[in-house]
Amino acid sequence: MRVILVDDEVLALHHMEKLLESIGNIAIVGKFSHPLDGLNASIQERPDVVFIDINMPELNGIAFAERLQRVYPDVIIVFVTAYDEYAVKAFDLDAVDYIVKPVQRKRLEETVRRLRKRIQIDDLPSDSSGMVCCFQSLRFKKSLTSSDFLDVRWRTSKARELFAFFIQHRERPVRKGILLELLWPEFDEKKGYSQLYITIYQIRKTLASINMNITISSFDNSYMLELNDVKLDVDLWEKGMSELNLETDANVSNVIKTMSLYQGDYLSEDGYHWAEQERERLRILWHHYQKQISEYYISKKNYTDAILLHQSEQMLHPYREQSYIMLMKLYDLLGDDNSVEKQYNFLRKMLEDEYDEKPNHSIEKWYRNWKLKKK
Known part of the structure; x- marks a missing residue:
């Protein structure tokens, strides 16, 4: 394990060095009493771990860590300080540990165990980048x-919601003040920030526990989530459907496979009010692409697959009239009179139960004409 030590107190610096050397299997590649020298060396040497004192002149440990993480996000941070008031802020920067001076050997051994465990986890080969799913609800796949x-x-519902909010604003900075207004409007600023930092820490721990290489960086009073190599079902679906090509059966098969990523409306089961606009945008896109595929099937007289398509539409969006109407017409083309009747009755019941209404004039007219043809 390669380590750099930064502390403006020379005696504390030497004390930490001796303790780490006595624990063993630790290579101290640099120790600095001037924070800017320590920062430059950390950027150049890329150690596994940097032990940083928080209270230093010119550049305190918190600012030091923020600058270092911008250029070297994989670095492991351990804060060392005579004061415990910065512990909450340490969570915000994803510090592995927070040691209060004077540093005791037993306490440092515990930290080193945590560090070695984390480094071993980070070095494990991964056969999958992982996937975040937001259609229907927030979930993860390997x-x-x-x-x-x-x-x-x-750990908390707020941690889940904050992560979902970051996913919606992925690869873009989100101001911390906006997050306080969204999730902790009842708290004053100091307590709100404390809750925010702790929640960020909880999210990072949760992501690490399922081996998802998703990073949340803190800078300029903002956060930014980066998916790195982790996939997002919304991105895969949008990209795949934007390249819609129905010229051959093989293309249609790929389109249907991509379309199946849409397992339900965006975060619909989570019910986050801030997600409604994005939910509606994706829903409109889904109906647009679904209509194109349906028209392709009908042009090829492939009524069975068109029926399956509209049945899936009805399951996803049972309160829209369009799927009932299309299914009535498709069953008619197949000569399945019983299914036409069923869809009409399903439509009547849905409209009565949900809206206390009856089918509109055009639907009633189509149904009456269809009944007359069957006499």
């Missing part, structure tokens, strides 16, 4: 092809 969702245990 890979795109996996059929099972991971069992994820969120």
